[in-house]
Structure formats: C-alpha cells, structure tokens
Amino acid sequence: xxxxxxxxxxxxxxxxxxxxxxxxxxxxxxxxxxxxxxxxxxxxxxxxxxxxxxxxxxxxxxxxxxxxxxxxxxxxxxxxxxxxxxxxxxxxxxxxxxxxxxxxxxxxxxxxxxxxxxxx
Numbered sequence: 001x002x003x004x005x006x007x008x009x010x011x012x013x014x015x016x017x018x019x020x021x022x023x024x025x026x027x028x029x030x031x032x033x034x035x036x037x038x039x040x041x042x043x044x045x046x047x048x049x050x051x052x053x054x055x056x057x058x059x060x061x062x063x064x065x066x067x068x069x070x071x072x073x074x075x076x077x078x079x080x081x082x083x084x085x086x087x088x089x090x091x092x093x094x095x096x097x098x099x100x101x102x103x104x105x106x107x108x109x110x111x112x113x114x115x116x117x118x119x120x
Contacts, residue, residue, distance in 0.1 A: 005042065005049040006069065008112060009061055013039055013054040015109040020050060023086060023106070024071055024114065060110060068105065068113035076102045076118035 010016040020026045026043035033039050041052040050069070054060075073079045076094060083090060083106055091113060093104030103117040 003048055005044070005051045007051040007053055008063070008108075008110060010052050010054050010110050011060045012109060013041065013052060016052050016054075017041060017043075019108050020052070023083070023088070026050065063111045068115045070103070070115040070117050073116045073118055076104070076116065079116045079118075080104065 008016070017028065017031075020043050021028060027045050029042045029044065029049065031039070031041040037056045037058070039054045039056075043050045043052070080090065080094070088106055091105040091107045094102055095104065096102045100120045101117065102120075103115050105113045105115050108114050
C-alpha cells in the first residue's frame with residue numbers, strides 16, 4: 001500500500017494555491033473543475049501529493065486541530081526569513097527536540113498547521 005495524497009478542503013482556492021506554491025514550494029500538477037461547484041488542484045513534486053478542493057457556495061469545514069503536515073527544509077533559518085518576508089507569522093516554535101531536528105509551525109490560509117523541519 002502507498003500513500004497517495006492528503007485532501008484539504010479550502011475556503012479560497014487562489015489563496016491556498018499561492019500559499020502551497022509560494023511558501024511551501026510545491027508545484028501545481030493539475031487543476032480541474034470537477035463540476036459546477038467543485039474545483040480540485042493537485043500539488044507536489046514527488047509521489048505523495050496534496051489535493052486542494054473548493055466547493056463554491058458551501059462553507060469549508062473547520063480544519064482539524066490535531067493535524068499538521070510536515071515539510072523538509074534545508075535551512076530552517078532561511079525558511080523563517082521567508083515566512084517573515086511573505087508577511088506571515090510563525091504559529092509555534094522553533095523547537096529543537098534533539099540535536100538533529102529543528103522545526104516550527106505556520107498556519108495555512110485554512111488554519112491547518114504546516115510544519116517546516118530541518119533534519120541534520
């Protein structure tokens with residue numbers, strides 16, 4: 001069995017696409033209008049992807065409080081600078097639970113915790 005994607009129901013497709021492309025650095029693989037009220041976008045550079053789904057005319061459900069998505073970064077300091085430059089604030093951290101891992105969290109436009117992790 002292999003993990004294919006995580007689906008995030010978004011409030012605003014354009015804001016969410018901008019965040020995942022500009023901040024996280026994911027490539028847009030495909031974007032389709034599924035029907036009159038549903039739009040899908042798949043992002044990711046590897047086998048595992050993120051699916052964004054937007055239902056127009058319907059309020060997006062509240063994003064899970066205990067869920068976060070983790071992304072590896074080469075340099076945590078550079079990522080923190082990028083977050084500041086883009087006008088975002090860190091939600092929590094940075095943390096260093098051991099000498100080999102450092103990370104912090106930001107919130108995506110839908111309130112989902114996004115974790116940026118540097119592994120040494």
